[in-house]
Every structure is written in C-alpha cells, then in structure tokens.
Amino acid sequence: MRGKITGTAGLAGAFVAGMLVATALGWGVAATRAKTQAGQGQQIAIGQIVTPTVTDADIALLRKDLRAAKMQVIGENMSLSDEEGQKFWPVYNHYVKDLVEVNNQKYALLKQYAEMWETMSDQDAMIYVRHWLEADGQAQALRLKYVPVVSQVLPGRKAATFFQLDRRLNMIIDLQLFSQIPLAHPKE
Numbered sequence: 001m002r003g004k005i006t007g008t009a010g011l012a013g014a015f016v017a018g019m020l021v022a023t024a025l026g027w028g029v030a031a032t033r034a035k036t037q038a039g040q041g042q043q044i045a046i047g048q049i050v051t052p053t054v055t056d057a058d059i060a061l062l063r064k065d066l067r068a069a070k071m072q073v074i075g076e077n078m079s080l081s082d083e084e085g086q087k088f089w090p091v092y093n094h095y096v097k098d099l100v101e102v103n104n105q106k107y108a109l110l111k112q113y114a115e116m117w118e119t120m121s122d123q124d125a126m127i128y129v130r131h132w133l134e135a136d137g138q139a140q141a142l143r144l145k146y147v148p149v150v151s152q153v154l155p156g157r158k159a160a161t162f163f164q165l166d167r168r169l170n171m172i173i174d175l176q177l178f179s180q181i182p183l184a185h186p187k188e
Helices: 001-025 056-078 082-119 122-153 157-180
Strands: 032-038 041-046
Touching: 056 082, 056 157, 082 122, 082 157, 122 157
Parallel strands: none
Antiparallel strands: 032 041
16 A cells, blocks of 8 residues: 555656646746755755746646646545545545635735745745745644544544645645745845
8 A cells, every 4th residue: 555655646746746847937937956966965056046927827727737636646545435435525625625715825925925035125024934834824724624524534544544645745736836936035
C-alpha cells in the first residue's frame, strides 16, 4: 500500500508542479533552479526577478484543475467500498466548497503581493505575513472541523488516510505556488 500512495502522490505532485511551473512561467516569474551537490544539500539560485502578473481567469482555471487532480489522487488511494464512497464523497465535496472560501483569501493575498512586492513597506510586509498566517490557521481550523464529520462516514484509518493525503497535496500546491513569487527582501 505504501508504494501505491507514494507512486500516485508522486505522479500528482509532478502534475501539480508542472501546472504551477507552466502557470508561473506564463506570469513572467523568473525560473529558480535547485542544484544538489554531494554532501552539501540543496542550494537554490534565484535568477532575475520579474514582476509577476496574474489574472483572475488564470487563477480560476488553475484552481479547477488542481481540485480535479486532488480528487483523483484521493480516490485512487482511499480504497473506498461503494457504501463508503456514497457517504464520503458528499462530505468531501462540502469540505472542498468550504476550503475554496479559505483558499480565496490565499489567492487574493498572492495577487495582492504580486502587485505590491516591489514597493512594499516594512509595515505592509508584516500585515501580509499576519494575513497569510491567519489564512493558514483558517485552513487548519477547517480540517479540525471536518475530522469528526469524516470519521462518522469512514473508519478511523481511512479517515486518517484522507487527511494525510489532503494535507500532503495542499502542502505540495502551496510550496510550488508560493515558491514562484519573490521574497519580500531578496538577497542583493
């Protein structure tokens, strides 16, 4: 079972990463490259930074594709019986609907940051950090809210597997997406 989760999640990660990189390149973000050298770990070299531009349509399309990919990975790794699936998927769809609202805040923050990162004051930067952490807290609170709901329709191990997959996929998406935006104060 472990190989199946790793393999499928790896494919989903590659898919998500590819979509995000393609989208980021469309936004005009300079590519970053990572080099791994024996014994030295991973080093990241940041090339020139170009102001990213993103449209609401770009974000909506990306989010729709990501939701479909997440649902497919979760479905492939949950091994749900027909009865479990009939109970789980409506709960999942409601959870996704609630999560979209939380993610709306994250994407609005991303767009705002993309528009103002070059002229951001110290105070603006701290406000951005606080709002970002609040959005992360809301996502975590939503997961906690759904733990008892999901555990009512699935056995404990399957419920835990869902939350593991959901969290991993969300971390992959966040990492890929937000690694494409420049740091508030890039190294000069």
